[in-house]
Amino acid sequence: MKVKATDIGQMASASEVIFEALREAITQGEVKEGEALRQDRIARMFNVSRIPVREALTRLEEQGLVSTQRYRGAVVSSLSIAEIEEVFEFRALIEPEVLRLAIPRMSETALARGAEFAAAFASEPDSARWGELNRRFHYALYEDSARPYYLSTINAALDRVDRYSRAQLVLTDGMARAQREHEAILAAVVARDADQAAALTREHILAAGRSLVDFLSRSRAGEKAVRAG
Amino acid sequence: MKVKATDIGQMASASEVIFEALREAITQGEVKEGEALRQDRIARMFNVSRIPVREALTRLEEQGLVSTQRYRGAVVSSLSIAEIEEVFEFRALIEPEVLRLAIPRMSETALARGAEFAAAFASEPDSARWGELNRRFHYALYEDSARPYYLSTINAALDRVDRYSRAQLVLTDGMARAQREHEAILAAVVARDADQAAALTREHILAAGRSLVDFLSRSRAGEKAVRAG
DNA sequence: CATCTGTTTTTTGGATCCAATTTGCAATAT
DNA sequence: ATATTGCAAATTGGATCCAAAAAACAGATG
The missing domain is CATH 1.10.10.10 (Winged helix-like DNA-binding domain superfamily/Winged helix DNA-binding domain)
Structure with a gap:
């Protein structure tokens, strides 16, 4: 530390x-x-x-x-699979809505910052920094929503689950998929297509949640087997 | 205290x-x-x-x-009108979803508790207890959603705005309207109509938010005038 | 060998004390 | 009268100390 x-x-x-x-x-x-x-x-x-x-x-x-x-x-605290699922479900409800609210009033500088962080995320070799860069990418797009309370709840939710994501991103194709999805979201935002951007964000979060839950189910089952035998 | x-x-x-x-x-x-x-x-x-x-x-x-x-x-902390609006907007997003998730699995005892608290809320003369009884009514209906994280965010949101509501309920017809809306929500839940119950809950929260914001705008403008003159 | 019991060690929640900072006020200067 | 400067009081963040509870351990007992 x-x-x-x-x-x-x-x-x-x-x-x-x-x-x-x-x-x-x-x-x-x-x-x-x-x-x-x-x-x-x-x-x-x-x-x-x-x-x-x-x-x-x-x-x-x-x-x-x-x-x-x-x-x-x-x-x-150690979160159960169900608790982790719930946090992703929560994010999938909140974040698309925040992005939808942000798009009509989004400044060019915010958009540019979003693109910047998407690129930084895609090219970052150190997995320890992925969580932060991912968060900054989304945050840049959400910021102009002018919804500080929503953003604080999103940050709290991310704080709960971030630490579980890293191993999953490293050991699967999660990173590549996240990059593609970030690009798609950015394109929808550039086109000012709020519905599309929100839908893509929802799918992005739900997919990440599914991957993580799947990964954790396997690895936790593995740990049990190791302990048992 | x-x-x-x-x-x-x-x-x-x-x-x-x-x-x-x-x-x-x-x-x-x-x-x-x-x-x-x-x-x-x-x-x-x-x-x-x-x-x-x-x-x-x-x-x-x-x-x-x-x-x-x-x-x-x-x-x-003192919340601005915009911050109070945001909390109600947040609740209007979360709570209908939680109710929707709860309805398919709702037990009869949870429903009975909901009806009980709705009645208690309607007949409670002490305005100091309205906030708690209102919360218990909704909580009873949300409980079987098995979403503890959602519920904790709802509680946190209510903690922020509860203290503003009381004067508004006392000084307007808010109490009567809230009772009617509670009855309508209960009826939809009894009928296991998740869409209807969710829609009514959303409207219930948005209406309460509008009334409160309206009330606060007037009273804060009034205070300003008093201070000035 | 496992288990129970009494004792020692850790660790925590809280009380008391201290130093740094802010606030209130009075005396002074403009 | 108003602004300014210089204490004195109030208030906070943190250190040190203490008592209560829990965990760890050692010896006794089946």
Whole structure:
């Protein structure tokens, strides 16, 4: 886990820095699901007392990224297949609508930023950065919707499932398909075809969800078999 | 603000009790928007130190119910008309879908609970309880959707806007209309007409949003005039 | 060998204390 | 009268300390 205060903005409070670092570490999958987050260990890692660490953990729990039991500490939440499916279903409901709202008022600069991030996503060799670039691509297209509340719920949803996606994208043709779908969405946006762009976005998310659930079903079944035999 | 630990569950930690009490106080409108929440004052109110109070405030901030500036403390967030509109628009997108998903699998007991809360809502004289009863009515109908994530986002959305609704329901015919709409939704659910129930729910939420925005526009314009003259 | 029981070690939730920052106010200058 | 400067009070973020609960462990018992 990297500790870089400068990333977050100058003079952020310690708890904010820790919160961001932990959130990043969890969404990136650097700390595994079920892993315990010990206050004391994290405090030493950042050279602070446990107080700001506890504040960061409180925030993470409120976001659903860790779960806590009294006197038993925080562990990284592990989502069931059903819960992951639900998050994708949710995104497939929200995101097309946000894009639909954004298209009539979308600026050329926002569109250009979208194209830029689509290209960056397609040519990024480091799988650790795919999640962020994918998010920035979609965010650029959603931004002009002027719906901050929707966008915050989308970010929260992505934070929940991002860490599961990476292995799937690496080990399947998910990356290639995502790129093609991004291009198609961009084309529809350029044509200002809101219905088409929304439909493509919905399919993009549902397809990603299906791939991920399928991948996780297989790999979790595999793990079970390994443990058993 | 009432302090009753027993309500929340036995042996909840102090911070949880405080969080629930503050959340309730904010959603009920007992503390006004813009009002400062001083850690020391709240701590004395609950006979605890400021530490659990800070944890509660952190949670509230994460939920968007208060906003905080470094060294300046927490204040109850005040939503602009546009932000309130957005929350209703969000609910009008999510809730019909959840109801649609719930109907095919809805149990008779869930339906009975829905009818029960609709009746309780209709006959409740204390406006302070309308928000909760309305929420319970809809929640009963949504529950069998088996979509906990959707439901948590709905609850978060309601927490944001509930406190604005009460005055509007008291001072207009909103209460009567809400009752009629609840009955219509219930009838559609009884008939297992998912499309109709979803459409009625969408209209119910959009109508409530329009009434509230209209009401707030008038009353906020009124306040401005008073301040000016 | 597995299991139960009592004890030690970890770990957490909270209290108290301290330093940094902001805010309020009074005295002064314009 | 208004603006400005310089404390003093209020308030917050964080450190350190303490008690309660849970986990880990060791020895006793079947």
